[in-house]
Amino acid sequence: MAFDWQPIWLTLKLASLTTLILLIVGTPIAWWLARTQAWYKQAVAAVVALPLVLPPTVLGFYLLIMLGPKGPIGTLTESLGLGTLPFTFPGLVFASVFYSMPFMVQPLQNSFESLGNRPLEVAATLGASPWDRFFTVVIPLARPGFLTAIVLSFAHTIGEFGVVLMIGGNIPGETKVLSIAIYDYVETLEYGQAHLLSAGMIGFAFIVLLTLYLINGRLHRSHQ
């Protein structure tokens, strides 16, 4: 029996794309949360953190409705001639961005907050504009935060199941990611294949986390 690589590639593609989008979307959100004094800051923080506590099925259910032909986003995508997103790969990416948002935003927010104002003020008095300060001071100093955020978002997207099930279904090559494939193998009693993928996932997750901790431990030491 040939080993089916497709779910693995699909999963990696999904996780990479989600992480990339989150990096672009999540960084400004985390920066805003770390710096703002707006009264509704905690409300925004709570919304970002919702996927941490909600059953993925709840998130998936509402996303399905929103992305569906009668939902606000579905209406928009249809009027743009893009069709509807549920049960497509782009729909899956869209859902994953929400689902993994806290894993990007929270580590970034923490590291932005721990930076404090001082390095930015110093850079300003040395003639650096706000963008310049962000790229030459914030990003290098928040490197451990970025690393943690990227790794956690990537790993968490790889492990998602409930949301995919609700919004992606089980279409080979389109939405059938690793966790769904494993579920499938177990359903059809193909334990050998299920083992292969599951054990692979455990090994992968362990190696990723171990690498992260080793790198952050080294960065932490070198800053002391």
Added chain:
Amino acid sequence: MDVIEVSLKDRLGDFDLDVSFTVPAWGITALFGRSGSGKTTVLRAIAGLTHTDRGRVRINGETWQDDSRFLPAHRRPLGYVFQEASLFPHLSVLKNLQYGWRRVPATQRKIKLDSVIELLGIAPLLKRTTHSLSGGERQRVAIARALITSPKLLLMDEPLSALDHDAKQAILPYLETLHDELSIPSIYVSHDPNEVARLADQMILIDAGKVVASGMAADLLTRLDLPLAGYDNASALLEGTVIEHDPDHHLTWISMQTERLAVSREDLPVGRPARVEILARDVSLSLKKHSDTSIINILSVRVIGMQETNPGQIIVQLKLEDGQTLLSRITLRSARSLDLHEGMQLFAQVKAVALV
């Protein structure tokens, strides 16, 4: 016109900040006051790091801020030295120095990287990481980093207060050199009268968000109506000129029109202006000019004011013949036995003189 004009209004904790001053744009102006008096806020507002309700900042006729205009900090050509050195931990010492230098247009670079490195003696540190430096070394790098941007105004917020006594004493000479060698007007926040005496030309005294007095440092330090003369280490500054060296006795003579003072020998060229600091507690008074004393420096003075600062202690304000002012702290008992009164002519015996 070469002046620094600052006028700021804001609500600050439990008092109103309402500060307004104009000082000549040269030398070091000390912004002096107790902690919590609002001096750091003033400095931050000048830098554009803090917004005040109303503010006006003009440097040499160039408006950085008024009712209709607020130049952000990064567009104000200034240098800022914070209380803690605040070096970038992700950059080496050299890269820290280059950070500001690179952001100054080449045509506006008036100060050379190498000359600042030499001036602050940091050449051996350039390749080091910032966390391997001592407190004093860090602060020297921070000062260099600010200077390299060729600022039109250098702002220093108690740059020595985080350092221990030895590190402080080690860094002061660098600040003095900077004052002598570079013509960058500076505002120096401090609550240490000793630092002010050593560094400041002008002085702005600030208390509870208001300017209490401003003027030449030498005048303010000796005014009896200001708190400075009552300090335990109250002192006076005298200006003079180096006139000769006495290598046999290891002395340098400084002349002030009608008087001369000996200080411990310093390698200064004859003819050079010199400033000395004399602590009030090192000055005793006598009715006659004694020659049978170990004290070398005896000045002819006239009493122009007296005030009891602590119970049993009198601070006496004295005028030299050339118009400069000196302080002497004596006991109430001595004052009574000398029958001290204003206008009285006597001799000040100076136990210690420090060239600053």
